[in-house]
Amino acid sequence: MKTIYSKNHVLHNSLTELSGGKLVKPYECPERMDHILKEISRRELGSILAPTSQDLNIIYKVHDKQYVKFLESAWSEWTKENFKGEAIPTVWPSRSMNSKNIPNNIEGKLGYYCLANETSISEGTIEGAYESIKVVLTAADMLENENSIFALCRPPGHHASTDQYGGYCFFNNIAIAAEKLLEKGAKKIFILDIDFHHGNGTQEIFYKRSDVFFASIHGNPNDAFPHFLGYKNEKGIHEGLGFNLNYPLPIGTSYAEWTKCLDDSINKVKIFNPDALLISMGVDTFENDPISFFKLKSDDFFDVGRKISHLKIPTLFVMEGGYAIKEIGKNTVNILKGFEE
Numbered sequence: 001m002k003t004i005y006s007k008n009h010v011l012h013n014s015l016t017e018l019s020g021g022k023l024v025k026p027y028e029c030p031e032r033m034d035h036i037l038k039e040i041s042r043r044e045l046g047s048i049l050a051p052t053s054q055d056l057n058i059i060y061k062v063h064d065k066q067y068v069k070f071l072e073s074a075w076s077e078w079t080k081e082n083f084k085g086e087a088i089p090t091v092w093p094s095r096s097m098n099s100k101n102i103p104n105n106i107e108g109k110l111g112y113y114c115l116a117n118e119t120s121i122s123e124g125t126i127e128g129a130y131e132s133i134k135v136v137l138t139a140a141d142m143l144e145n146e147n148s149i150f151a152l153c154r155p156p157g158h159h160a161s162t163d164q165y166g167g168y169c170f171f172n173n174i175a176i177a178a179e180k181l182l183e184k185g186a187k188k189i190f191i192l193d194i195d196f197h198h199g200n201g202t203q204e205i206f207y208k209r210s211d212v213f214f215a216s217i218h219g220n221p222n223d224a225f226p227h228f229l230g231y232k233n234e235k236g237i238h239e240g241l242g243f244n245l246n247y248p249l250p251i252g253t254s255y256a257e258w259t260k261c262l263d264d265s266i267n268k269v270k271i272f273n274p275d276a277l278l279i280s281m282g283v284d285t286f287e288n289d290p291i292s293f294f295k296l297k298s299d300d301f302f303d304v305g306r307k308i309s310h311l312k313i314p315t316l317f318v319m320e321g322g323y324a325i326k327e328i329g330k331n332t333v334n335i336l337k338g339f340e341e
């Protein structure tokens with residue numbers, strides 16, 4: 001399997017994450033990629049290719065124009081205020097306020113466009129985020145001639161909604177890839193999200209639509225980030241009713257339990273019969289992940305890939321989360337090798 005990867009992801013390199021009331025080094029860090037690349041080479045998964053030049057206007061099929069403009073100017077607007085740290089919002093249009101007004105002031109705008117403030121914006125964040133889109137678009141292009149491909153995206157994307165960033169995500173890479181495939185003639189796309197966290201952004205983007213089915217297996221939002229979306233009763237609206245499916249699972253879920261949901265979602269893929277299958281692939285379901293609570297073991301990831309491969313549908317794997325840095329390469333490549341077996 002070929003991997004698409006941009007070394008320029010390092011342009012996004014925030015030094016702070018607000019976690020447990022402290023500013024710590026972000027869990028989502030550039031070294032994650034080094035470990036994955038090393039394992040891809042060591043186990044000879046296939047060639048690693050740089051992204052080709054891409055028309056980025058397709059992002060407006062997914063994201064709001066004003067939101068993109070905000071991301072482009074956020075860092076310079078922030079530094080103009082002479083703040084000493086990275087850009088982190090402190091105020092939101094919460095339930096007791098007016099959520100429709102977009103302030104002029106950068107602190108106001110951060111609150112308007114941010115859904116979770118563990119995600120600091122710093123110099124180069126937007127440039128790094130654009131690299132991730134180039135990676136996923138190049139991979140989507142190549143899916144024409146390959147039956148599977150790995151978009152090694154960083155930063156991740158599935159928490160980014162039409163007009164909000166957070167959860168380490170700025171642009172919704174997998175949603176943009178889905179739009180690209182539809183533009184190229186696909187009629188139906190299935191997005192299966194196996195990251196530990198609910199893909200709230202992807203769900204929101206396609207919630208009213210029947211041409212993109214979204215299914216997600218994740219930590220119950222009662223207990224897990226992003227807390228405010230990802231419940232079982234969210235099934236889509238209008239045209240989209242019946243094309244959104246959530247599998248929230250409890251603290252301590254083992255592979256035996258988790259994989260029942262995978263089997264069920266695979267049946268849904270068969271029924272939907274899409275032209276392409278897009279996997280939001282996080283390996284933060286791993287037992288030793290520092291911010292998650294499932295109990296999947298490294299060997300279980302082979303089985304995940306194997307099961308997905310039985311569908312025999314062109315499959316685009318898109319990297320999302322995974323924060324057990326030492327094992328992230330092994331776990332990621334286990335899924336991809338399992339698929340190739």
Ligand code: SP5
Nearest residue numbers: 118156167168197225291320321
């Ligand atoms: C792409 C992705 O995986 N994003 C995840 C973002 C999660 N951010 C906040 C998580 C807060 C978890 N707090 C748990 C502390 C456990 N010691």
Ligand code: ZN
Nearest residue numbers: 195196197321
């Ligand atoms: Zn995650």
